[in-house]
Amino acid sequence: ISCDKPATWGGQWHCSHFRSVGAAAHLRFNLWNMNKSCSQCNAHLSGNIMVYRPRLVEKIGAEKVAWLERNQDLVRHEIPYLKRLKSVFTKKAKRLEKRYEGFGACAAM
Ligand SMILES: [Zn+2]
Structure with missing residues (x-):
């Protein structure tokens, strides 16, 4: 940016x-x-x-x-909130990884 x-x-x-x-x-x-x-x-x-x-x-x-x-x-970032956040971003990351498979992973992020 x-x-x-x-x-x-x-x-x-x-x-x-x-x-x-x-x-x-x-x-x-x-x-x-x-x-x-x-x-x-x-x-x-x-x-x-x-x-x-x-x-x-x-x-x-x-x-x-x-x-x-x-x-x-x-x-306040309570533990249940942080766990939910982590789960949401793990799912997003997996979706992105799948989408960019074959493109040369890091360059596409
Ligand atoms: Zn720069």
């Missing part, structure tokens, strides 16, 4: 949080807040937010970005 590296880039891809886990732990598992980025943008440029923000607006719309920016909810 934060630069123009191609899917074939050989480095690591990260899940980059628009609002950092440190600043907004309650949005740690919010899908609008989590976007694919290269490890360089995520780890060394703090998400490269000057590019991240306009592209996030393009991706999910200005209203959702504004919602993320002003959201100060308190969320």
Whole structure:
């Protein structure tokens, strides 16, 4: 989301949080807040937010970005919730793996 590296880039891809886990732990598992980025943008440029923000607006719309920016909810991640979350994402990952079988798995993610 934060630069123009191609899917074939050989480095690591990260899940980059628009609002950092440190600043907004309650949005740690919010899908609008989590976007694919290269490890360089995520780890060394703090998400490269000057590019991240306009592209996030393009991706999910200005209203959702504004919602993320002003959201100060308190969320407790209870164990049953985390188990449900894990099960949902395991299923999603399996579906994606199946869909991209034969495409060269990682490059397609
Ligand atoms: Zn990058």
